[in-house]
Amino acid sequence: MDTITIRMPDDFHVHFREGELLRRLAYLVAQQFGRAIAMPNTLNPPIRTVDDAIPYRDEILMHSGNGFQPLMTLKLYPDTTPEVVRGAHAAGVVAVKYYPEGVTTNAEDGVSVGRLSELYPAFEAMQDIGMLLLLHGEMPGVFCLDREAAFLEVLRRLCSDFPGLKIVLEHITTAGAVEAVYTLPATVAATITLHHLELTLDDVIGDKIMPHNFCKPVVKRPQDREALCYAVTSGNPKFFFGSDSAPHPICAKECAEGCAGVFTAPVAMPRLMEFFETLGCLTKLDPFVSQFGAEFYGLPLNQGTLTLVREPWIVPVEYAGVRPYLAGRTIIWRIAE
Ligand code: DOR
Ligand code: ZN
Secondary structure (H helix, E strand, O other): EEEEEEEEOEOOOOOOOHHHHHHHHHHHOOOOOOEEEEOOOOOOOOOOOOHHHHHHHHHHHHHHOOOOOOEEEOOOOOOOHHHHHHHHHHOOOEEEOOOOOOOOOOOOOOOHHHHHHHHHHHHHHHHHHHEEEEEEOOOOOOOOOHHHHHHHHHHHHHHHHHOOOEEEOOOOOOHHHHHHHHOOOEEEEEEEOOOHHHHHOHHHHHOOHHHHHHHOOOOOOOOHHHHHHHHHHHHHHHHHHHHEEOOOHHHHOOOOOOOEOOOOOHHHHHHHHHHHHHHHOOHHHHHHOHHHHHHHHHOOOOOOEEEEEEEEEEEEOOOEEOOOOOOOOOOEEEEEE
């Protein structure tokens, strides 16, 4: 098989950034995905209300080309009121993202887990109107490998306090998170990244320090990676693709206090093809990238298609000053022109 055509996929978690990175890199997402959830954290200032979201959507559209649809989100703040939520929803914003205070890039001003109950009126409104709550599921202050496990109790509480609220636990990394999402009601789903399917902590600090593989939540143990592989190949609709592609300039990664984020956009679909093919589960790729996420979000499936050809290429070592995932390595599949 040298050519494969699938329904146009979606990426349910992307950091488009702003300024030059947005201008020069957005096409990489648009050339392989019909829609993408645009994360609200990495702008200055972040996306707080509809008045921030709409210009940002227009800016992404300007640089991503015809036919691509950015799906907008707000970042949850102490002042995210039901009115803010309703106003954003009316303008097409699909979700609100919760970053616990201090947990990752630009989360210093996030809501602390202890004060989350103050945001219950906003969650109530979201539940009413069908807006999703996206969670960066790590508990600040806990030992880094245990942060996701510690956050699961927050997920369970939100799920029981808001039985009608759709919740996505983003970029899950552990067997415990797979198990929790699997057993919680159908209102709870999870995104899984390419890099968390492929890497363990050994690929970050097992030998030399590999800053371009450093992200949050940090990649975990082999058994966690296996649980993620099982989740995506099991065909369970609660698990769908969100790349968490997060470009940072090389100088912000290769330094004393390097930023978290793996830039997977240039290789996402080709490498996923290779990954699923190697596991002998190619039939599971299409629903993982093109169906389950759209259904969970209540979106129509994309009409278009994406064709990949078996034509090995070497991943460039740099795109606009950012080192991509698998830089310099050979990838077997390529997106057809
Ligand atoms: O690795 C990450 N990078 N994790 C996040 O949660 C944020 C992201 C970023 O914005 O760079
Ligand atoms: Zn992210």
